[in-house]
Amino acid sequence: MLALADDLSGAAETAMALRLPGRLVLGAPARGLRAAGGSVALPSSGESVVVDLDSRQLPAVDAARSVQTAVAAGAFHGGVLFKKVDSLLRGHLAAETAAYAAGARGVVIAPALPVAGRTVRGGVVQLRGTPLHMTEAWRAECRRPPRSVAHALSGVPTALVPLSVVRGPALADCLLAHLAQGRQPVCDAETDDDLTLIAAAAYGLGPDVRLLGSGGLAAALGRLLARTPVDGRAAVPAPHPGTARRPLLVVAGTAEPALAAQIAQLAAVGARHVPLSPGELTLAPTGRLDITPIGITVVSITGPVCPASSRDLVTALAAAVADVARDSDLVLTGGETARRVLEALGVTQLWPVDQIHHGAVHSLTPDGRSVVTRPGSYGETDSLLRIARALRPEPSHLVPSSPF
Template structure:
């Protein structure tokens, strides 16, 4: 059996904010962690020195066939000895069935749970609950073109699945590890109940005792549990090294970032309203869907967002995100020291428009809000649209006044 404390991880995500969330969860101080934003048709040849490599396949809104093909192509870049982690959306959005089935076609058994306890997203009897409400009776899919599945098994249909209840997840013996080992040998898909971080830790620990043909599939919660298991006492990525200067010795604060909000989540309106000293440009989604929106030169701290009062057509989501990204790219005279990109599709479209294909994750400001750096030195914060409390953007702006520790991925090899 592998010792996952030393096993590198090859992870794939379907959007950029999820990829960043996964990278920061799995990384540890003193190791090399990279995020590659790769076209779904041609994954970038990955650097073999990365301890944790995360590919954003950008398949959230693609067809199921394209999503499955992206998984197949990505697996050709997996190194022998890698543990595979498939980042899935904690609300079960995207091409879940197609991507998980693609993994099983390549001989992988799957241990899967979208549970994310810190966001009150739990799995009981194979059903995803949001603060106790079943997903399919909530409004969490209000911006989607489909209806939410009634269970995780329904989301994976027609693939056969088996659900492991909390009694097995919490069993003190080897039954869970044995079930995972059997799944690795047979290509079985196991849906795991989980309500707490301790449940996720139990799943991650049992998975490390299974062969490498067991792939883990989960939200950032399961990625964090696998990261805790892998680190085994090693500090997480972003933890200051001994001798790090005190805040009073840090370089001067950077100017305010350019904040780009592309999510339709209602909480984002409150988050923007909590900011002080920012000029907010609310851009109509129909204008963005037609292309970049001309803006005057930006002379004050700025938020660009999709107008939250305008009606949204779900089928126009990609065009709106692309228009918002092109609007950012057109601001050639304004080069912010940092970008804050809210919404996974928005983040990917902006980086594509700016020609950025690689990120070095630095630290996590709050759950889901990940600070990274581009090869040219620009700081980029990504965050899923539904994450964070009312003061999320205030927290992010405040954190950007304190430079993070140097990323191990940016240090030259000895």
């Protein structure tokens, strides 16, 4: 199994959902499957390789090229291809889908993520029953959200597969008919069972029909592949022996409103919170920022952030923490934040080992340090507290007013 994602937290979510032993690769966009530090072996039988193409913030033409390069390098005989897309339809969905479809009979598309309350009905993404374009989910974007999946895929010929067909006996025939007409099927889905039906029907059409969807579709594919005997086993680094004594550094680069409450819960049990304003990040010399991790430390961007400058701020945040994060375990919220921090630390591969809650994936670096990645929009109010308790389960670490 070779899977492609446009950001790191989505790649980690996909790696856990597929239920196969494997690796996460921080791929360089211009070099497809090649990590920043060198070449990367393709997956062997029974193994998955999930590549973060880091294409979410690229120009559309460069994002498409990164997908083309990765697909060309990964077109190995008998392997399965999967393309992870954002369940909120962010990123260069049209350009990357067109590139992903090139050379295949077609692509079956299902962006629903029921576990996060994100469904698709009538080709429209719904957030807990509200159409995406009527929510504030794109508040950090520089453009308005699409009114439908077809709108997000403008320029790609699509055909709607309604829920009645997804749940009926003729789903595979319907997919084939649309593909024969040169249209990519966009499938409605409201439940994980719907996604399982879509994954099974698409997978049954053969390797020249590719799957594209959210982590929910990846999980459905994982359930399907779990029925097949696994021949290979990926070698996972051993946890670092000094884990219990290492600082735990939480780097929060997301603009989600829920983040403040998540940090507050962690601070209430003794974590140190270091809020940094955009001015401090962009103007202050890195070495003068007092962010050295002690015990459990949370570093976040505070104050209003202009969407147009968000990437520069995240890059500055990564640079600010890189010098002090080399001996810490890490919790990184937001795919862009995670990628920039690990890039600054020279980490090019991760081995996923556990999922703390949906989307919060615990991985190990080659030297055995823990890294938890999580999409910025995921998690309830206790998300960061749950992650910290999973990494530091000793009772003395996380109790009200405990000193670090």
